[in-house]
Amino acid sequence: MTKVFVLGNGESRKSLDLNTLKTKGKVYGCNAIYRDSVVDSLVVVDGGMIHEVYSSGYCSDNKVYARGWTKLPEMMYSDFVNLDALMGWGEGLKSENEKGNRTQFVFNGTDPNQLKAHYDMIVHKNNITDEIDQLELRQLMGNHQQWVTWVDDEDCVEPIPVEIEGWSAGPIAVRMALDKEDPIEVYLIGFDMGSVDGKVNNVYKGTSNYVTQDAPETYSGNWIKQHMKNFEDFPNVQFIKVNGEGMTPQIDEWNDFANVKYIDLKSLDL
Secondary structure: OOEEEEEOOOHHHOOOOHHHHOOOOEEEEEHHHHHOOOOOEEEEOOHHHHHHHHHOOHHHOOOEEEOOOOOEEHHHHHHHOOHHHHOOOOHHHEEEOOOOOOOEEEEEEOOHHHHHHHHHHHHHHOOOOOOOOHHHHHHHHOOOOEEEEEEOOOOOEEEOOOOOOOOOHHHHHHHHHHHHHOOOEEEEEOOOOOOOOOEOOOOOOOOOOOOOOOOEOOOOHHHHHHHHHHHHHOOOOEEEEEEOOOOOOOOHHHOOOOOEEEEEHHHOOO
16 A cells, blocks of 8 residues: 555545545544545544444444543443432433443543532533533533443454554544555645634534534644654655645644655645
8 A cells, every 4th residue: 555545624625525535545534534434444532522433333344443442341330430420410421322232331531520520610610600501511521521332342443552542633543544554655634733713623613522613723733743753753654744725834843854745635636
């Protein structure tokens, strides 16, 4: 395999035909891209997103790499999910899929006592005196929630390697492609590294498990550094960052890497 395409979820890739792309090489993607297209490998890092992807049935037949993916026996359920602590105020902060005859689960999220402490902090910080809407509460609590995912004995999910599990989804997807596909060229598409209007730049903003459309843009410093580690560790691979309209033409921190170049999305030969 000479070419691999790794897709971030920046809005610059909106016009890209994913089906055509898949005829040109392996495609690695992140998080909610599964809603639009099956990719060769999907990287998922957030608890809510992992729960969503698995509950959809996608993981039965499609390769997924997930953060914190540890299957636990059902006898440990009460050790992780304290239902009494969640009753009333926090019931809406727990998501659980259909158990059926499954005997294992994966837990993602916050310990009930920490969950309550964070809830109290949110209520105080936002001066909330009336009953809060559950959707608004979920937005305010962010990743301070609980997801219980009942899983099958056999599926297509693997844990993200421990040495990179703390990275963001995009750089992880690049590293997995490098390790698994041994490519000569890696195309970075939808890695916008910023915003043109100061607001979050993501194809899926405002949808389930994502921030609202008017949320501020995400800090890109960690992404930039994690990509640099990939460039450094694979000096013989050519990395091509594909820029969409309005995006920063180049990343200053990457200037010293001879194996990084830039093209416009319109120049991508599909």
